[in-house]
Amino acid sequence: MSPILSTRDLRVSFPTPAGTVLAVRGVNLDVERGEVVGIVGESGSGKSVSFLSIMGLLPSSAVITGSAVLDGTELIGASDKTIRSVRGKRMAMIFQDPLSALNPVHRIGDQIVEMILAHQTMPKQQAHDRAVELLDLVGLPQPALRAKQYPHEFSGGMRQRVMIAMAIANEPDVLVADEPTTALDVTVQAQILDVLMEVKSRLNTAVVFITHDLGVIARIADRVEVMYAGMTVERAQVNDMFETPGHPYTRGLMASLPQAGRQRLEPIVGSPPNMIAPPSGCAFRPRCSEATDECSSAPMELVQVGRTETACIRAQHEGAAT
Amino acid sequence: MPDSTRGSSLSKRSAATQATTDAVAGLTVASVSPRRMAYMRFRAHKAASVSVVILAFLVIYVLMSPLTTRYGVNEQIFDISQGKNYNLAPRAEAWFGTDSIGRDLYSRIIFGLRVSLLLGILASAFSLAVGVAVGSYAGLKGGRFDDVVMRLTDVFLAFPFLVALLVIRNVLGAVPWITAVIGEPSSIRFLVVLFTIFGWMGVARILRAQVMALKEREFVEAARAAGATNWYIIRKHLIPNSTGPILVALSLGVVGVIVSEATLSLFGYGPSPGDGATSLGLLVAESKLAVRAGYWWLALYPFAALLLVTLCVSFIGDGLRDAFDPKQSVEQ
Amino acid sequence: MNSPVLSVTDLVKEFYVKTTSGLRSARQTVYAVSGVSFAVEEGQTFGLVGESGSGKSTVGRCVLRLLEPTSGQVAFNGHDITNLSQAELRPLRKQMQIVFQDPYASLDPRLTVGTSIAEPLVVHKVPGDHAEKVASLLELVGLSPDHARRFPHEFSGGQRQRVGVARALALNPSLLILDEPVSALDVSIQAGVVNLLQDIQKDLGLSYVFIAHDLSVVRHISDVIGVMYLGKLVEVGPAESVYTAPLHPYTMALLSAVPEPNPVVERVRQRIVLSGEVPSPIDPPSGCRFRTRCPRAEERCTLEEPKLSASGGNHQVACHFPNEVPVALGGAGR
Numbered sequence: 001m002s003p004i005l006s007t008r009d010l011r012v013s014f015p016t017p018a019g020t021v022l023a024v025r026g027v028n029l030d031v032e033r034g035e036v037v038g039i040v041g042e043s044g045s046g047k048s049v050s051f052l053s054i055m056g057l058l059p060s061s062a063v064i065t066g067s068a069v070l071d072g073t074e075l076i077g078a079s080d081k082t083i084r085s086v087r088g089k090r091m092a093m094i095f096q097d098p099l100s101a102l103n104p105v106h107r108i109g110d111q112i113v114e115m116i117l118a119h120q121t122m123p124k125q126q127a128h129d130r131a132v133e134l135l136d137l138v139g140l141p142q143p144a145l146r147a148k149q150y151p152h153e154f155s156g157g158m159r160q161r162v163m164i165a166m167a168i169a170n171e172p173d174v175l176v177a178d179e180p181t182t183a184l185d186v187t188v189q190a191q192i193l194d195v196l197m198e199v200k201s202r203l204n205t206a207v208v209f210i211t212h213d214l215g216v217i218a219r220i221a222d223r224v225e226v227m228y229a230g231m232t233v234e235r236a237q238v239n240d241m242f243e244t245p246g247h248p249y250t251r252g253l254m255a256s257l258p259q260a261g262r263q264r265l266e267p268i269v270g271s272p273p274n275m276i277a278p279p280s281g282c283a284f285r286p287r288c289s290e291a292t293d294e295c296s297s298a299p300m301e302l303v304q305v306g307r308t309e310t311a312c313i314r315a316q317h318e319g320a321a322t
Numbered sequence: 323m324p325d326s327t328r329g330s331s332l333s334k335r336s337a338a339t340q341a342t343t344d345a346v347a348g349l350t351v352a353s354v355s356p357r358r359m360a361y362m363r364f365r366a367h368k369a370a371s372v373s374v375v376i377l378a379f380l381v382i383y384v385l386m387s388p389l390t391t392r393y394g395v396n397e398q399i400f401d402i403s404q405g406k407n408y409n410l411a412p413r414a415e416a417w418f419g420t421d422s423i424g425r426d427l428y429s430r431i432i433f434g435l436r437v438s439l440l441l442g443i444l445a446s447a448f449s450l451a452v453g454v455a456v457g458s459y460a461g462l463k464g465g466r467f468d469d470v471v472m473r474l475t476d477v478f479l480a481f482p483f484l485v486a487l488l489v490i491r492n493v494l495g496a497v498p499w500i501t502a503v504i505g506e507p508s509s510i511r512f513l514v515v516l517f518t519i520f521g522w523m524g525v526a527r528i529l530r531a532q533v534m535a536l537k538e539r540e541f542v543e544a545a546r547a548a549g550a551t552n553w554y555i556i557r558k559h560l561i562p563n564s565t566g567p568i569l570v571a572l573s574l575g576v577v578g579v580i581v582s583e584a585t586l587s588l589f590g591y592g593p594s595p596g597d598g599a600t601s602l603g604l605l606v607a608e609s610k611l612a613v614r615a616g617y618w619w620l621a622l623y624p625f626a627a628l629l630l631v632t633l634c635v636s637f638i639g640d641g642l643r644d645a646f647d648p649k650q651s652v653e654q
Numbered sequence: 655m656n657s658p659v660l661s662v663t664d665l666v667k668e669f670y671v672k673t674t675s676g677l678r679s680a681r682q683t684v685y686a687v688s689g690v691s692f693a694v695e696e697g698q699t700f701g702l703v704g705e706s707g708s709g710k711s712t713v714g715r716c717v718l719r720l721l722e723p724t725s726g727q728v729a730f731n732g733h734d735i736t737n738l739s740q741a742e743l744r745p746l747r748k749q750m751q752i753v754f755q756d757p758y759a760s761l762d763p764r765l766t767v768g769t770s771i772a773e774p775l776v777v778h779k780v781p782g783d784h785a786e787k788v789a790s791l792l793e794l795v796g797l798s799p800d801h802a803r804r805f806p807h808e809f810s811g812g813q814r815q816r817v818g819v820a821r822a823l824a825l826n827p828s829l830l831i832l833d834e835p836v837s838a839l840d841v842s843i844q845a846g847v848v849n850l851l852q853d854i855q856k857d858l859g860l861s862y863v864f865i866a867h868d869l870s871v872v873r874h875i876s877d878v879i880g881v882m883y884l885g886k887l888v889e890v891g892p893a894e895s896v897y898t899a900p901l902h903p904y905t906m907a908l909l910s911a912v913p914e915p916n917p918v919v920e921r922v923r924q925r926i927v928l929s930g931e932v933p934s935p936i937d938p939p940s941g942c943r944f945r946t947r948c949p950r951a952e953e954r955c956t957l958e959e960p961k962l963s964a965s966g967g968n969h970q971v972a973c974h975f976p977n978e979v980p981v982a983l984g985g986a987g988r
Contacts, residue, residue, distance in 0.1 A: 042840040043811075141930075155931045156706075185705035186867065187928050190911035194927060212841055215913030218920045238917045256845035257915055258874035260897075265874070267846035271810040355805055356764050540760040541770070544821065547718055548774035549747040558773075562764050 003030035004173050004206050005054075005091070010066035010076070012046070012053045019276035023049040025230035026066075028302075031174060031206050036197075038221030038238070039210040040253070044272040046230035047210045051176045055093055056083040071173055089119040092167035096179040098159035102151040108135075108162055109147030115169045134165040137202070138195050157188035161195060168199055175200070176208045181216065193220055214253060218242060226250050229273050229283035231300045236308035246310035248288045282313065290314060360565075360645040370641020373634040380631070384435045391429035392417075395599055398424035409617050419619035422612065427619065430600055431627050437593060437601040438580050439631070441510055445517035446575030452518060453525025454568065458556045460526070461533030468530070475523040483520060484585060491516055491591060508594040513586075517579050525571045532564040566646025573639035577632045584628060602628050657732035658693040659829050659861040660700075660717065660750075665690045665726035667712050671936070684935050686712045688885040689726070691962075694829070694878075699855065699862040701876030701893065703869060703908075707932045708882040710865045714831045717863065718752055719743060730829070748778060751822040755834035757814035761806040767817050768792075768802030774824040791820040795850060812843035816850065823854070831863045836871060848875060869912050873897050878968075881905050884943040885935060887962060891969030901971040903948050942974070950975050 012024040024046040031037050041047040052058050054068040054075055068075045070091055073082065095101055103111060112131035113124065122130075128147070135143035138161040151159060160180055167175055177196065181189040197220060200207050209220060217224055217238065224241045226234040226249065234247040245251045255266035270287035279285055281296040288295070298313040305319030365371055383390050393399060399416050408424040410416060418427035460471040494500050494516075495507035505511035536542060537560070545555050561568070584603030586592045592604050600608075605624035612620040669684040687709040694700040704710040715721040717728055719735070728736050735746060751774075754760040761770050771791055772784040789799035795816040806814055815835060822830055832851070836844040852875060855862060866872045872879060872893075879896045881889040881904065889902040900906045907926040914920045928947045933939055939946050945955040954974055962972045971977075 042842060157931055185932070186869070187705060187907060187911045188931065190913075190925065190927055193913075213913070214841075214915040215920070218915050218917040219913040221917075242915065242917055253842055254915065256842045258845075258848070258870040259915075260873075262874070264852075265845035265848055267844075267849060268842035269846070271812065271843070272840070354808070355766075356807070540754040540756055541762040543720055544752070544754065544760055544818075545773060545777070546720055547747065547752045548777045548825070549744040550773075550777045554777065559762055563762065 001033060004033045005029070005031040005068070005070050005208075007050070007054065007068040008066055010050060010053065010068060011064070012049050012058070013063045014059075015061055015063075016276075021275045022278060023230055023275060024053065025278070026300075027227075027230075027232055029225065029232070031208060033173070034200070034204045034206055035222045036200065036207045036209060036220055038217040038224045039208060039227060040212065040214065040217055040224060041210075041227035042212055042272055044229060044275055045227040046275075047227045048178050050227075051093065051178065051208065051210065055087055055091065055176070057093070085119075088115060088172075089170045090172050091174045091176065092170070092172040093176040093178060094160070094163045094167050094180050096182050098156070098163045099151065101163060102159060104151050107148055107150055108154070112147070112162075112166050112169055115166045119170045130169070131165075134169055135162070137168075137199065138162070138165045139191070140165075156184055157191060160184065160188075160192050164192075164195060164199060168203060168205065171203050172205060174206045174208060176210070178210045179212070182211065182213070189216075196220070214257060226253075229278050230275065231283065231311070232302060233284065233300065233311045234308055235302055240307035244307055246305050246308040246315050247284075247312045248290055249284050252287075282311070364641045364645035367641035367644050369637040370644075373637035373641070376630070377634040377638065380435070380634075381439065384432055384439065387432050387436055391426075391432045393426040393429045395430055395433040396425065397429075399426050400424075409612070409615070409620075411617075412619055418623045419617070421608065421620055427605075427623055430605060431602070431623055434600045434602045434605050434624065435627060435631070437510065437599060438583060438603065438628075441513055441517075441583055441593070441601065442576040442579040444510075444514045445521060445579045446572055448514060448518040449521030449575055450525055450568065450572055453522040453571070454529050454561065456522065457526035457529030458533045458560055458564075459552070461530035462537055462552055462556060462560065464534075471526070472530075475526055478520065478523050483582070487516060487520060487582070487586065488589070488591060490519065508592075510593050513583065513593055517582065521575060521579070525568075525575070528567050528571055529564060532567055533560050536560050536563055566643060569642040569646070570639050573635050573642060577635050577639075580628070580632060580635075602631075657729075659696050659698075659731060660694040660863065661727075661729040661732075662693070662713070662717060663691050663727040663729070665713060665716055665728065666724045667709070667716050667721060668724045682936050685885050685938055686935055687716065688938075690882070690885075690887050692878075692880050692887065692890060694861050694863060696828075696861055697855070697859050698877045699864050699875055701872040701879040702863060702865045702882060703867065703872050703879060704882035705867055705908075705932060707884060707935055709885040709935070710882050711833055713882070714752070714833050714863060714865050718747075718750055718831055720752070744778075748774075748825040749827045750829040750831070751825065751827040752831040752833060753815075753818050753822045753835045755837055757811045757818065757838060758806075760818050761814055763806055766803050766805055767809070770806075771802070771817060771821045771824055774821065778825065780825075787824065788820075791823055792817075794823065794854065795820045796846070810843070811839050812847060815839060815847050819847075819850065819854070823858075826858075827860070829861045829863070831865070833865045834867070835864075837866065837868060844871065851875065869908065881908065884932060884938055886943055886972065888944065888973070889969075889971045890962065891967075891971075895967075895969045899969075899977075901969065901976040902944075902973050903950050903975075904944050942972075950978055 007027055007029045010024055010027040014021045014023060027046070027050050039047045049058070053062065053064045056075070058064070064076055066076055070086060073086060075083065075086065109128060109131050112134060113127045116127045116130055132143045132147050135146055140146050140158060140161055154162065163180070181192050184192065193216065196207065199205065209216070211217060221238045224236055224238050225232050226247065228249050234241065234245065234250050236246070241250065245254060249268070252266070252268040256268060258265060268287050273279055273283055273286070281298045282300055285291045285295045292314065294313055300311040302309040302311050303316045305315050310316065399420055408420055408422050410420045412419045416426045416428065418431065421427055421430070456471060460468045491507055501507070504515045542555060542559055545559060580602070583592060583601060584606055587601065587603030587607040592607065593601050594604070602624055606621065606628060609621035609624060665687055666689055667687040669686055671682050671684055673680055673682060690713055692700060702710045702713060712721060716723045723736060726736070727734060730746065730750060735743065761767070768785070768788045771788045775784050775787065788802050792799050792801060797813060797816055806817070809817070835851070836847050839847065848871060851862070854860060864872060864875055876893045879891065879893045880887050881896070881902065883904050889896060889900065889905045896905065897909065900909055907928045910923065910926045926949065930947050933943070933946055941957050941959050942948070942951070942955040945951040948955065958974070960972045960974050962970045964970050
């Protein structure tokens with residue numbers, strides 16, 4: 001089976017008064033049907049921008065090149081008509097702040113109906129019934145009552161459920177979740193993750209979950225992509241990645257987490273790079289304790305080493321030697 | 323390395339390593355202060371930059387007035403025995419023509435500009451001082467004090483501006499000790515006081531809004547936690563971070579005062595500082611009847627000068643607003 | 655026996671909100687903090703944990719009297735500071751300081767970093783050359799003294815947070831309130847700041863109140879942990895004890911909700927998923943405030959509010975049925 005979503009050499013840059021920001025610098029990504037892909041990265045990694053560009057949600061000043069094919073349809077450079085027919089129907093996105101995505105002056109039910117009718121034709125009453133069904137599916141108590149309420153009457157966790165309901169209204173093939181639980185309490189996060197997984201198994205939707213929280217990744221992801229400075233630096237099945245991380249950045253992330261018995265945390269020195277002038281060669285080099293001279297001209301290409309694919313030149317050499 | 327936890331080794335670095343560290347730390351080599359960033363944004367606003375040049379030129383020209391004018395403010399361009407010298411159209415001897423008693427309009431406009439600009443700047447500066455003090459303290463204190471002050475401003479704002487101006491003018495002018503202190507109703511001093519009384523409210527409101535937004539910011543809380551008093555916080559944190567709205571209020575204030583003065587003059591209540599001195603407003607007012615007789619220059623040139631000044635100040639206000647608008651700043 | 659550096663007794667903080675609907679307006683009370691008591695020993699870290707609406711940040715601010723407590727007592731080194739006037743309080747402020755959550759809002763953007771750090775010195779009119787002190791503080795937090803002349807917008811979040819710590823240390827305080835100091839930072843940067851805080855604590859003998867919602871960080875740095883829910887302390891005890899043997903159902907649920915970065919363990923764990931959301935602090939449930947979401951709740955919980963009581967050693971819990979394993983609830987959190 002071919003992947004449902006496939007990007008090749010995706011590049012995104014923004015002109016700013018200070019220079020051109022190279023936010024995404026060549027991302028090759030495949031998402032299989034029904035799988036959960038976790039995208040891990042910190043500020044400046046390009047993890048959000050990559051998917052915003054595929055969905056056509058970036059400002060017009062953004063320069064996007066490369067290819068992103070969703071089930072046979074090319075999305076980069078596609079016409080507005082094509083993007084509109086895909087967005088919300090075959091590929092949907094939920095964000096970190098549901099409050100800004102919901103219109104405060106419309107009832108929740110109406111907003112979901114609007115979403116449904118944008119892509120499907122059916123009588124209004126039927127759409128409304130479907131909306132209530134969706135609210136029930138995402139675990140909102142008293143869905144019929146809730147559908148008549150306004151966003152400000154909902155708490156953060158409930159609004160996120162509403163966002164999920166809106167996103168799955170048209171049964172998309174791919175659901176992109178951009179840090180949907182980062183701003184939520186941890187107990188609410190647990191609920192939302194459950195909802196997401198239930199929805200995924202019911203509809204067999206592929207889920208792309210963007211986050212910086214390795215714990216969440218461990219809980220829900222099948223496969224993991226680690227991004228740094230606009231490129232993928234490691235890719236692996238989730239168990240493999242946690243057991244034998246193949247890239248110094250991944251190892252650095254894990255070492256900086258507080259864990260039982262760990263006396264001292266190991267931070268990654270330095271700061272995320274300036275994306276106007278990222279370091280040459282391997283972008284992680286200035287912060288890497290294992291860097292060699294070769295790293296300043298190393299291409300960041302993923303090569304299978306052991307159980308993970310890593311962009312680290314040193315790991316690749318060691319892998320080839322064994 | 324900047325993010326390590328042991329700092330003692332840092333004291334022995336050289337400049338080269340410092341530069342590398344800065345680069346690794348993501349700091350640009352040249353430090354850019356927020357003030358400089360605002361200045362650069364102002365420069366990018368073309369209309370404002372041009373206006374600054376024009377206005378600066380105008381102000382210097384006006385300040386050098388005995389040198390730049392061709393005649394005195396009350397001087398007739400030549401002796402009447404040489405022929406008619408009043409209501410003459412623009413010509414070599416009088417670039418903008420003469421008025422009804424033979425005075426050079428060009429020179430009078432320059433003197434008039436001086437008075438109007440002086441009035442505008444002084445009045446709005448005083449309004450600013452009062453408004454900033456009242457507004458920032460009310461915004462910071464909140465509670466009952468704020469309520470009282472706001473109701474006070476509402477009361478002042480409720481009066482129709484010009485009517486109130488005229489009434490207060492006549493009331494104050496009738497009280498002898500007030501005129502002894504701030505001058506006769508037609509003096510510039512009096513007008514400055516008058517405009518200040520009616521000008522501080524707008525600024526107060528703006529500052530209050532700014533302060534109320536800023537006081538919740540954590541750097542204000544930090545100053546409090548360090549033990550700072552209210553006035554310290556207002557002085558050091560709230561006002562400097564309100565530079566944008568303050569400068570905009572100042573520029574709009576100047577425009578407002580100049581225009582109000584012109585209106586007052588139309589009604590005959592403008593300044594008359596004696597010795598035939600004039601203001602732009604007076605010049606425009608004086609031209610009312612002359613225009614009907616066809617002496618167009620007597621209205622056109624004063625009005626054009628008025629328009630030029632107000633446009634320039636308005637554009638500068640626009641530029642200042644853009645310069646200090648935080649939404650446009652480049653964040654890391 | 656030394657008195658504790660900080661002693662909080664029955665702290666209460668209520669806010670008033672005016673809500674208008676149509677022509678009617680009502681004044682409602684927000685019960686943000688409803689009777690919290692704890693003590694911090696010298697050189698210790700007290701971790702205050704809770705989710706939104708728990709009141710933990712409010713507690714931090716009340717301790718420093720950035721917010722005025724509605725009632726209760728705050729004692730610093732044995733002295734009651736609850737009712738001192740602002741003028742009397744000012745000299746004491748030198749000894750207790752605060753580090754804020756948001757690295758982008760906690761520094762005045764118009765002042766250089768050096769000026770911000772020196773501000774406490776200026777406010778208290780400390781004589782001498784401030785520049786030297788600022789330089790040594792910058793080094794202490796792992797930045798270069800040259801950075802003093804730069805502006806906040808030139809630094810990353812982690813660096814700004816370090817500047818915030820430097821500013822808090824300017825007057826050599828003995829107590830630091832840390833209000834979610836690492837929550838807004840990237841994970842790899844958090845570790846550096848956490849290490850810094852631990853090192854400084856050891857070197858300078860500081861006491862911390864560490865307020866956070868990230869349980870793993872709190873566990874790492876705290877000696878004693880207090881768990882707050884809806885304005886009340888529901889469990890207090892030594893960090894390891896609270897983590898490995900939680901007694902309160904909320905603590906158990908909280909711990910089980912934190913995802914572990916270990917897929918093998920994480921996917922087979924027994925989880926306690928709470929239903930519903932945190933009730934509003936304007937209308938907290940009667941009796942035990944947690945009863946609306948508690949899997950173990952009974953009628954007694956509606957009628958009688960449980961008090962914090964010792965349950966072996968210095969581990970206290972406020973529950974009628976502590977340490978009874980609740981039934982795990984799965985599903986979509988209905």
